[in-house]
Amino acid sequence: MIREIAPAKINLALHVRRRRDDGYHDIETLFAFARDGDVVRVAVAQAEAEAGSLVITGPFAAGLTATGDNLVARAARAFADSFGIGDGHAITLEKHLPVASGVGGGSADAAATLRALARLHAIPLIDPRLHIIAAALGADVPACLLGRTTLGTGKGDALVEIMGAPGTPLLLVNPLVPVSTAAVFAAWDGKDRGPIPDGALLDRARAGRNDLEPSATTLAPVIADVRAMLNDSPGVTLARMSGSGATCFALFDTIGEREAAAVLAQRRGWWTLGTSLA
Numbered sequence: 001m002i003r004e005i006a007p008a009k010i011n012l013a014l015h016v017r018r019r020r021d022d023g024y025h026d027i028e029t030l031f032a033f034a035r036d037g038d039v040v041r042v043a044v045a046q047a048e049a050e051a052g053s054l055v056i057t058g059p060f061a062a063g064l065t066a067t068g069d070n071l072v073a074r075a076a077r078a079f080a081d082s083f084g085i086g087d088g089h090a091i092t093l094e095k096h097l098p099v100a101s102g103v104g105g106g107s108a109d110a111a112a113t114l115r116a117l118a119r120l121h122a123i124p125l126i127d128p129r130l131h132i133i134a135a136a137l138g139a140d141v142p143a144c145l146l147g148r149t150t151l152g153t154g155k156g157d158a159l160v161e162i163m164g165a166p167g168t169p170l171l172l173v174n175p176l177v178p179v180s181t182a183a184v185f186a187a188w189d190g191k192d193r194g195p196i197p198d199g200a201l202l203d204r205a206r207a208g209r210n211d212l213e214p215s216a217t218t219l220a221p222v223i224a225d226v227r228a229m230l231n232d233s234p235g236v237t238l239a240r241m242s243g244s245g246a247t248c249f250a251l252f253d254t255i256g257e258r259e260a261a262a263v264l265a266q267r268r269g270w271w272t273l274g275t276s277l278a
């Protein structure tokens with residue numbers, strides 16, 4: 001059995017540059033990953049009835065169906081087709097990340113499934129077919145497959161690795177309101193506000209923005225409350241919405257300050273994950 005963490009993805013900055021003719025947007029984003037997330041387990045099925053099975057457990061299992069359109073099942077099918085390996089796997093997904101929340105849960109799960117299957121079949125992670133499968137599954141999946149701090153351009157799938165800030169205390173807060181990525185992009189005002197400046201990662205992040213925050217906040221006004229709470233928390237060095245929301249993240253100087261902010265968020269009934277940058 002192979003176990004892979006599917007770490008939460010955060011967009012330290014996300015600049016939307018242009019609406020394209022194919023319905024997507026050209027973006028510039030600083031991808032970073034948490035040390036925690038969902039967990040995917042893949043094994044060779046021991047019985048015929050187990051082959052191609054997907055079982056979902058964990059605190060957010062109820063928000064998902066273990067059917068063929070789950071991103072884990074789609075990743076496994078695409079892997080089997082591409083590598084000519086039968087779909088004789090039994091997969092479990094432990095769902096810890098809220099669904100449709102801007103931390104790439106489904107993308108992270110799909111990417112972890114590809115990494116697990118590659119390890120099971122001794123396929124090197126640099127095999128270009130894995131990147132091709134990932135890009136076809138979703139704009140965030142290639143970044144999640146790599147799982148490293150990167151600058152993403154194009155749809156977010158053209159990646160250049162950059163120096164991270166591992167160990168930085170990180171808090172994720174989600175007000176448990178799902179937000180549709182397509183709806184948030186569709187509500188973007190179309191104004192290019194310029195690129196992410198150069199520099200060291202956290203300086204770049206602080207000088208940047210999330211251009212999807214205004215449209216996501218219009219669709220889910222509670223995002224403004226989460227941001228205000230995080231902005232006002234002692235020890236915060238950067239607070240911002242991630243991806244298309246509604247999850248917001250904050251970076252802290254110390255773990256104690258992160259934990260104090262988590263308690264305040266939990267009192268308001270919000271989901272939190274206290275972790276650190278990978």
Ligand SMILES: C[C@](O)(CO)[C@H](O)COP(=O)(O)OP(=O)(O)OC[C@H]1O[C@@H](n2ccc(N)nc2=O)[C@H](O)[C@@H]1O
Binds near residue numbers: 023140141154243244
């Ligand atoms: C918001 C981000 O999470 C930032 O990392 C990503 O850009 C979204 O990545 P994702 O969820 O993997 O996105 P996909 O599943 O490929 O696309 C969902 C929908 O979001 C919109 N979309 C997504 C990515 C992008 N660069 N431009 C877009 O306009 C499209 O309407 C698309 O139909």
Ligand SMILES: Nc1ncnc2c1ncn2[C@@H]1O[C@H](COP(=O)(O)OP(=O)(O)OP(=O)(O)O)[C@@H](O)[C@H]1O
Binds near residue numbers: 064105244
């Ligand atoms: N394994 C999965 N985990 C989460 N969502 C999944 C999964 N498989 C399919 N989905 C579907 O994908 C959609 C997006 O969910 P996801 O949690 O990936 O969004 P997100 O965190 O906003 O992603 P992103 O940050 O990439 O925009 C949901 O509507 C959900 O039903």
